[in-house]
C-alpha cells in the first residue's frame with residue numbers, strides 16, 4: 448500500500464514553471480549520502496518509530512532530486528572554498544580560494560586583487576535585482592561556505608588581518624574576509640548575517656560580550672563599523688550576541704541584522720545551552736521574517752556547517768545530530784514559504800569518508816557494532832571512517848583494537864578510522880541535491896556543482912544568463928527552449944533579444 452501511495456504522489460508531481468520570487472539555498476557542509484541514511488535511523492529511533500530506517504528527513508519529501516559532482520579545478524576532492532565558488536558563483540575554482548576564477552592560484556594576493564579574476568555570486572545577482580539577501584550559518588560567518596557568497600580571496604583562512612600577516616603578506620594590500628563582509632559589496636548590503644566568529648571582527652586588545660578576546664591586529668572593531676555604516680546610510684541596524692538579544696529584536700523596525708553568537712563557531716547542538724544560543728531552525732525563522740519584508744523577494748543561504756566539522760573529528764553522533772538540526776531548519780523554511788513562489792534547494796558542498804556498513808539487523812542503533820569478523824573474531828562498527836583521528840592502534844600482540852567495550856553512544860566517541868590523520872578528510876563522491884518550488888525540476892540528473900547557481904538564477908530571473916523571465920517575455924513554452932540556437936557559453940539575453 449505504501450508503495451502505491453508513493454507512486455500516486457509521484458504521478459501528481461507536475462513541473463512548476465512560475466518565476467521564483469524567493470530562493471533559499473540550504474547547504475549541509477559535508478552532508479554525504481551515508482550521513483543522510485544514518486541520520487534517518489538516528490532520528491527515527493528518537494521519534495520512537497518501530498525501527499528507524501523508515502524515517503524520512505524533511506527534505507527527502509521534496510519532489511526533485513539530483514546528484515552534484517563536486518571536484519574542483521585543481522583537486523579531485525573538494526574543500527569548502529572551491530566548492531562554495533562553484534555553487535554560489537557558478538564556476539569551478541582552485542582549492543582554498545573563494546570568489547575567484549581558476550586563474551587565481553591559492554595565497555596569491557596579486558591575483559586576488561586583479562579584478563579580472565573576480566567572479567560574482569548569486570548574492571550580487573540578487574541584490575542587483577532589488578532582492579534582499581541573507582546568510583545563516585553554524586560556523587564563523589567568515590568561514591569558507593558563507594564566504595563564497597561575498598568574498599574574493601585567494602586564501603579561505605584569511606578571515607582576519609592576523610591570518611594574512613601570519614602568511615607573510617600585508618593586510619593593507621590583501622583584504623581579509625571579515626573586512627570584505629563589512630566594508631565591500633555585496634557583503635555590506637547583506638541584510639541578515641547570522642552565525643559565529645565574533646573574534647574575526649574584534650581587536651586583539653578587546654574582550655567581547657562573553658569574555659573572549661578578539662583576533663584583529665589593526666585595532667578596528669568591525670562590528671561597530673558595520674553599525675555605523677548602516678546608520679550613515681539612514682538604515683536601522685540591530686546587533687545581537689545571544690538568543691535574548693536576537694528574539695527581542697523589533698523585526699518590523701530593523702533593516703540590517705547581524706547576530707554573532709560565539710567568538711568562534713556556534714557550539715554543537717549536543718553541547719549548547721539552548722537558552723543562550725539560538726538553534727539553526729530558530730536562526731532560519733528570524734532570517735526569513737526579516738527578508739520577507741521585501742516585496743521583490745530575497746535570496747537566503749543557510750548552512751549547517753558543523754556536520755562537516757564533526758566528521759573531521761570522526762564524532763559521527765554529532766554529525767548526525769547536526770544533520771537533524773539542518774533538516775529541521777529546512778522544515779521551518781518550507782512551512783514559512785509557498786511552493787508557488789519560493790524555490791528551496793538543499794545540497795552539500797562535498798562528501799566525507801564515513802561509511803554505513805556491515806549487515807546490522809533492522810532497528811539497530813547506528814552507534815553499535817555491526818557484527819564480528821570471521822577473520823579475527825573481533826567486532827567492527829556500523830559507522831566507520833576511511834581516515835581520521837578515530838584511528839585505533841593495534842594491541843601490543845598485533846591484533847586489531849577491540850571496540851566491544853567502547854561507549855559508542857557517547858556523543859564525543861570517535862568512530863574507528865582505517866588510517867590515522869589529525870583531521871578526517873572530505874570524500875570525492877557525488878552529493879545529493881533536493882529541490883522544491885519554481886523550476887525545481889532543473890535540479891535533476893547528474894549536475895556539475897557550478898550549474899546549481901545558474902539554475903537558481905534562471906528560476907528567479909537573476910544575473911545575465913538565461914532566465915525564466917526571458918523565456919516568458921518571448922512567450923516561449925518550456926519545450927521551445929530546445930530550439931535556443933546558440934551554445935550556452937555564447938549566449939546572453941541581450942544578444943538573443945537583438946538577434
Ligand SMILES: [Zn+2]
Pocket residue numbers: 477527755756759873
Ligand atoms: Zn570540511
